[in-house]
Amino acid sequence: MSQPIRVLLAKVGLDGHDRGVKIVARALRDAGMDVIYTGLHRSPEEVVTAAVQEDVDVLGVSLLSGVQMTVFPKIFDLLRTNGADDMIVVAGGVMPDEDVVNLKKMGVSEVLLQDTPPQLIIDTLTCLVEERGAR
Amino acid sequence: MGVYLPSVELIARVQRGEPAAIGRLISRAESGMAEARDALARIHKLAGRAHVVGMTGVPGSGKSTLVSQLAQRLRAGGDKLGIIAIDPSSPYSGGSILGDRIRMSDLSADPGVYIRSMATHGATGGMARAALEAVDILDAAGFGVIILETVGVGQDEVEIVRASHTTVVVSAPGLGDEVQAIKAGLLEIADIHVVSKCDRGDANRTLTDLKQMLTLGIHEQAPSDWAVPVIGTSSVSGEGLDELLGAIARHRDLASDTDAGRARRKSIAEFRLRKTAENLLYDRFNAATAAASAKLAEQLMRRESDPYSLAEELLSTTLEGEGDHERDVHSKSA
Ligand code: B12
Numbered sequence: 001m002s003q004p005i006r007v008l009l010a011k012v013g014l015d016g017h018d019r020g021v022k023i024v025a026r027a028l029r030d031a032g033m034d035v036i037y038t039g040l041h042r043s044p045e046e047v048v049t050a051a052v053q054e055d056v057d058v059l060g061v062s063l064l065s066g067v068q069m070t071v072f073p074k075i076f077d078l079l080r081t082n083g084a085d086d087m088i089v090v091a092g093g094v095m096p097d098e099d100v101v102n103l104k105k106m107g108v109s110e111v112l113l114q115d116t117p118p119q120l121i122i123d124t125l126t127c128l129v130e131e132r133g134a135r
Numbered sequence: 136m137g138v139y140l141p142s143v144e145l146i147a148r149v150q151r152g153e154p155a156a157i158g159r160l161i162s163r164a165e166s167g168m169a170e171a172r173d174a175l176a177r178i179h180k181l182a183g184r185a186h187v188v189g190m191t192g193v194p195g196s197g198k199s200t201l202v203s204q205l206a207q208r209l210r211a212g213g214d215k216l217g218i219i220a221i222d223p224s225s226p227y228s229g230g231s232i233l234g235d236r237i238r239m240s241d242l243s244a245d246p247g248v249y250i251r252s253m254a255t256h257g258a259t260g261g262m263a264r265a266a267l268e269a270v271d272i273l274d275a276a277g278f279g280v281i282i283l284e285t286v287g288v289g290q291d292e293v294e295i296v297r298a299s300h301t302t303v304v305v306s307a308p309g310l311g312d313e314v315q316a317i318k319a320g321l322l323e324i325a326d327i328h329v330v331s332k333c334d335r336g337d338a339n340r341t342l343t344d345l346k347q348m349l350t351l352g353i354h355e356q357a358p359s360d361w362a363v364p365v366i367g368t369s370s371v372s373g374e375g376l377d378e379l380l381g382a383i384a385r386h387r388d389l390a391s392d393t394d395a396g397r398a399r400r401k402s403i404a405e406f407r408l409r410k411t412a413e414n415l416l417y418d419r420f421n422a423a424t425a426a427a428s429a430k431l432a433e434q435l436m437r438r439e440s441d442p443y444s445l446a447e448e449l450l451s452t453t454l455e456g457e458g459d460h461e462r463d464v465h466s467k468s469a
Pocket residue numbers: 009014015016017018019020021023024059060061062063064065066090091092093094095112113114115116117118121
């Protein structure tokens with residue numbers, strides 16, 4: 001019996017762009033995943049608390065406000081202090097190339113920016129979870 | 136958590152209330168994996184203290200918002216609170232968007248509230264398969280009150296009443312002429328009725344209708360000490376929330392040490408036993424018949440035999456399979 005992949009989609013801070021994240025939520029649901037969306041304006045603490053309680057396979061953060069380089073370090077810190085450092089973290093939205101490079105160094109597994117076809121997002125998450133294996 | 140931790144090693148951490156361990160053990164319970172059985176058995180022994188409140192009602196009636204409001208008030212009283220919010224899976228993709236949590240975001244900074252969203256994954260009855268295991272896990276982790284929010288859409292969808300100590304049915308005004316609880320067959324199952332969204336003008340009518348329905352004697356239960364209250368609430372103004380909490384507390388006290396309470400706990404246990412057996416049977420049936428059913432379906436399609444005869448044959452392969460399994464076990468121990 002294989003369980004559907006569980007994903008938490010989060011919007012952090014003042015960023016009010018939610019079109020993309022809602023499209024992603026539907027695409028993942030239609031691909032058979034269980035999706036929990038935090039809604040807008042959450043803090044990193046709230047997002048990590050939710051991700052840990054829900055024990056999601058993937059924490060996906062959508063950011064179009066330019067604050068990725070302050071948000072992701074906090075998220076990784078909080079995941080560590082919660083003993084949840086095996087969680088797969090991905091990012092989406094709008095951000096410059098150099099940030100993408102640094103985010104990946106920090107531990108973000110994939111960054112999927114504007115115009116990524118939904119199917120590619122589905123395939124990427126499926127792959128990441130398969131690679132991780134049982135938990 | 137890094138490396139794979141055996142489920143039994145999570146128990147002590149669950150008892151200490153570590154969120155990551157609680158979350159992981161619930162996931163293992165949801166997966167139905169055999170590896171988690173021992174751990175869940177021990178958790179079941181540790182549990183049994185929490186008060187389980189079921190919250191149901193037609194979609195959009197305001198359940199999640201209400202749970203969030205109640206939770207904030209309960210927290211002010213010091214109770215640690217678990218919430219299990221169940222939403223239906225899409226019948227097409229099997230996936231889901233679990234939307235209850237977003238209505239509870241006022242709670243999201245409080246470590247004394249543990250919220251877990253679950254999809255039904257094709258289970259009928261409005262409940263997710265592992266919902267009661269999740270209740271045990273939160274119970275063992277010291278959450279004194281556990282609220283189960285389920286989808287309530289029809290008469291078959293009311294397993295919640297057979298799993299919770301106190302069942303609250305939420306109706307909202309303005310979703311049609313009739314009180315929806317009646318349409319959905321939820322009228323009789325309530326220990327407490329709530330009419331939500333009382334900040335709206337049309338709520339009074341729904342309240343009166345509901346009260347009338349209840350006094351009309353449609354409600355054919357054995358007479359008891361408990362008169363089902365009908366409470367108007369508003370998650371906007373806060374109206375009725377303390378009254379509802381009071382009613383929940385009274386119902387808990389009344390049911391804790393009385394014959395009615397014992398009967399309820401026994402029927403919960405019986406339900407759980409049967410449901411678990413049913414799930415096991417279902418899984419074994421599926422596993423045992425997967426190969427044979429294609430062949431038999433072929434015969435049915437060609438009308439070489441009839442549905443009943445072939446179904447009996449399919450069943451007998453399952454039962455034989457079970458028998459073989461037993462023999463295996465015996466011959467090994469011999
Ligand atoms: C539409 C839009 C708006 C709408 C938003 C409506 C809404 N409810 O979403 C409105 C008009 C409200 C708006 C307002 C603003 N906007 Co605006 N907006 C845009 C615009 C034109 C398109 C965004 C969009 O919806 N794209 C379509 C969706 C489908 O794409 P997407 O969100 O990128 O999502 C895709 C991927 O990124 C990915 N994805 C997204 N999330 C996730 C999550 C995960 C986990 C994964 C795996 C993938 C993933 O999947 C999606 C499908 O491929 C962009 C320009 C652009 N090129 O992006 C600017 C843009 C994002 N906005 C911008 C700005 C500055 C603003 C304002 C500050 C403007 C102002 N001065 O008032 C305000 C801020 C509002 C706020 N509170 O946040 C800037 C941001 C600059 C930056 N990041 O440094 C942009 C980039 C425009 C620009 N070039 O300057 N905006």
